[in-house]
Amino acid sequence: MDDITVDLERAKAVDAPLATALRRLIDAAIMTNVDEEASRAARSLVEDAADLLERQRLSGNSFGLRHTTTGAPAVWGNVAIGLRNPIAPPLTIARDECGRVSTRFELGSAYEGPPGCVHGGVCALIMDHVLAATAHEPGSPAVTGTLTIRFLRPTRLGSLTAEAWRARQVGDKTFAAGNIADEQGVTVEAEGVFIHIREERGK
Amino acid sequence: MDDITVDLERAKAVDAPLATALRRLIDAAIMTNVDEEASRAARSLVEDAADLLERQRLSGNSFGLRHTTTGAPAVWGNVAIGLRNPIAPPLTIARDECGRVSTRFELGSAYEGPPGCVHGGVCALIMDHVLAATAHEPGSPAVTGTLTIRFLRPTRLGSLTAEAWRARQVGDKTFAAGNIADEQGVTVEAEGVFIHIREERGK
Numbered sequence: 001m002d003d004i005t006v007d008l009e010r011a012k013a014v015d016a017p018l019a020t021a022l023r024r025l026i027d028a029a030i031m032t033n034v035d036e037e038a039s040r041a042a043r044s045l046v047e048d049a050a051d052l053l054e055r056q057r058l059s060g061n062s063f064g065l066r067h068t069t070t071g072a073p074a075v076w077g078n079v080a081i082g083l084r085n086p087i088a089p090p091l092t093i094a095r096d097e098c099g100r101v102s103t104r105f106e107l108g109s110a111y112e113g114p115p116g117c118v119h120g121g122v123c124a125l126i127m128d129h130v131l132a133a134t135a136h137e138p139g140s141p142a143v144t145g146t147l148t149i150r151f152l153r154p155t156r157l158g159s160l161t162a163e164a165w166r167a168r169q170v171g172d173k174t175f176a177a178g179n180i181a182d183e184q185g186v187t188v189e190a191e192g193v194f195i196h197i198r199e200e201r202g203k
Numbered sequence: 204m205d206d207i208t209v210d211l212e213r214a215k216a217v218d219a220p221l222a223t224a225l226r227r228l229i230d231a232a233i234m235t236n237v238d239e240e241a242s243r244a245a246r247s248l249v250e251d252a253a254d255l256l257e258r259q260r261l262s263g264n265s266f267g268l269r270h271t272t273t274g275a276p277a278v279w280g281n282v283a284i285g286l287r288n289p290i291a292p293p294l295t296i297a298r299d300e301c302g303r304v305s306t307r308f309e310l311g312s313a314y315e316g317p318p319g320c321v322h323g324g325v326c327a328l329i330m331d332h333v334l335a336a337t338a339h340e341p342g343s344p345a346v347t348g349t350l351t352i353r354f355l356r357p358t359r360l361g362s363l364t365a366e367a368w369r370a371r372q373v374g375d376k377t378f379a380a381g382n383i384a385d386e387q388g389v390t391v392e393a394e395g396v397f398i399h400i401r402e403e404r405g406k
Binding site for chain 2: 002004011013014015017018019021022024025026027028029030031032033034036038039040041042043045046047048049050052053054055056057058061062063064065075076077078079080082084085086087108109110111112113114115116119120121124125126127128129132141143144145146147148149151154157158159180
């Protein structure tokens with residue numbers, strides 16, 4: 001794995017603002033109504049930015065699991081929570097003293113499926129990540145075994161919450177449940193089985 | 204809904220190349236190892252590009268379902284298949300004469316979960332979209348009722364395929380099944396129930 005400075009202060013000052021700017025640009029590219037000339041000029045700026053960032057690029061196709069200068073895990077490429085990944089909303093997951101996890105997030109034009117609504121698959125992605133978060137423990141991450149999702153009604157684009165909890169633990173398996181809700185209540189429910197692995201597996 | 208020229212030739216010439224350039228830039232932002240000064244310069248270009256595209260922007264947070272000058276549906280913001288959406292790999296779905304659907308796609312750094320592997324939730328997103336594609340019919344799109352996913356082994360980032368078929372049809376419900384595979388075979392299996400809706404619902 002290539003060497004890279006993994007410093008949280010620098011990441012917050014430099015990498016996270018770049019990802020935030022890119023989230024705005026992704027929305028702008030979907031929702032723009034400018035003429036061809038302006039669109040081509042924007043593309044030229046995008047290519048210049050990519051050229052600049054690729055002057056020094058990690059090899060391969062994985063940012064992977066790294067550790068910060070203080071030893072904390074840094075999965076900054078992660079598509080759900082990675083602070084370097086513009087696709088990640090990103091989710092910021094809170095955990096209460098009972099192990100229940102929750103997150104508030106905003107989904108805009110970039111996450112659309114049916115008109116005006118969050119793509120069902122994006123709801124599935126969020127449920128997978130949030131339910132799995134109930135199972136993760138330091139040194140013992142968990143991978144999804146099975147995931148079942150029920151779509152109760154369309155989830156409108158906008159401000160949303162998700163929560164999950166452990167239903168039970170059987171050996172190395174965590175059975176978790178959770179949901180996504182908008183201001184009118186629950187839109188999606190999910191159950192999943194998550195399997196604990198040694199840190200080495202899946203690298 | 205704001206008026207916008209929805210012309211496939213223009214979209215292929217202008218919008219799709221912008222989304223392609225943005226996919227490269229998303230990867231570059233995750234994998235870059237340049238110094239702070241270069242990263243800040245890239246962010247400045249990103250902000251200039253967003254300013255340019257936002258000079259004329261559709262209102263709200265939905266590109267929605269539009270129709271091209273030839274009458275074809277244009278869900279160009281869709282997170283799985285939208286040609287304007289840089290988050291979409293994008294999936295290009297083929298359909299054989301028996302209604303079986305399939306797609307080949309490449310997932311890189313932007314779709315990572317466990318190190319080196321596709322996020323389980325991204326696999327769920329792809330399964331949702333591909334299984335639903337077996338149910339869609341002109342004038343009668345389908346929404347996901349339930350979706351169950353079994354993760355057989357990690358899905359490595361790289362070249363992948365997905366396929367799905369109708370298992371059975373009961374009234375307005377399509378029962379579909381499918382999988383994701385890499386070069387070594389199937390990594391993820393899924394089953395889902397998809398419910399046909401009138402075109403107006405969900406808008």
